[in-house]
Amino acid sequence: MNGEIDLRGIKDILVDIKDTSELMIDLAYTSLLYRNEKIAEEVFNLEKKMNKLNYKLKLMTLRAARTEEAEKLIAILEIANATEVIADAALKIAENVFREKIHPIFIEAMKEADEIIIKEAVTKNSRMIDKTVKELNVKTNTGMHIFLVKRGNKYIYRLDNLTFKENDIIFAEGPEDGKKEIEELLGVSEA
Numbered sequence: 231m232n233g234e235i236d237l238r239g240i241k242d243i244l245v246d247i248k249d250t251s252e253l254m255i256d257l258a259y260t261s262l263l264y265r266n267e268k269i270a271e272e273v274f275n276l277e278k279k280m281n282k283l284n285y286k287l288k289l290m291t292l293r294a295a296r297t298e299e300a301e302k303l304i305a306i307l308e309i310a311n312a313t314e315v316i317a318d319a320a321l322k323i324a325e326n327v328f329r330e331k332i333h334p335i336f337i338e339a340m341k342e343a344d345e346i347i348i349k350e351a352v353t354k355n356s357r358m359i360d361k362t363v364k365e366l367n368v369k370t371n372t373g374m375h376i377f378l379v380k381r382g383n384k385y386i387y388r389l390d391n392l393t394f395k396e397n398d399i400i401f402a403e404g405p406e407d408g409k410k411e412i413e414e415l416l417g418v419s420e421a
Contacts, residue, residue: 355417
């Protein structure tokens with residue numbers, strides 16, 4: 231591998247790390263606020279992904295040091311260390327979901343929350359298959375906002391052009407009364 235390929239790969243990993251760390255924090259707070267163990271488990275899965283990304287980033291940065299000035303690459307190693315701290319912090323937030331007792335302030339916040347979070351699979355009966363969020367007009371028709379899709383082991387955060395497939399796992403938030411409508415789209419009520 232030459233330095234140019236390594237640098238391009240480093241850039242791609244940095245983008246993935248940025249997206250993943252943002253998602254981890256969002257999911258960690260969401261799991262705690264709604265006491266949702268399924269969402270908390272996704273934070274645990276993402277933390278494993280972050281560990282792999284950070285290892286790969288450090289390795290590629292060290293390889294790039296053969297052709298680039300080492301001083302210029304130190305910032306990348308510092309970013310890798312900082313994102314490890316972010317991932318660990320998100321994990322600690324999510325771990326609270328599994329505690330038997332939770333601080334009363336969170337219970338009070340949950341009572342005031344007017345939104346729910348759902349995690350459901352797109353079934354073979356779903357009207358979502360082979361359609362995009364835009365085509366389905368999900369937010370307008372259900373009141374629910376899909377903020378994440380898990381396809382196999384891949385997390386998809388940018389949903390603008392995503393075409394839904396059977397077995398995609400969707401994460402959505404919105405009003406309680408939107409749950410039934412989105413479940414109908416997913417084919418959950420018919421499965």
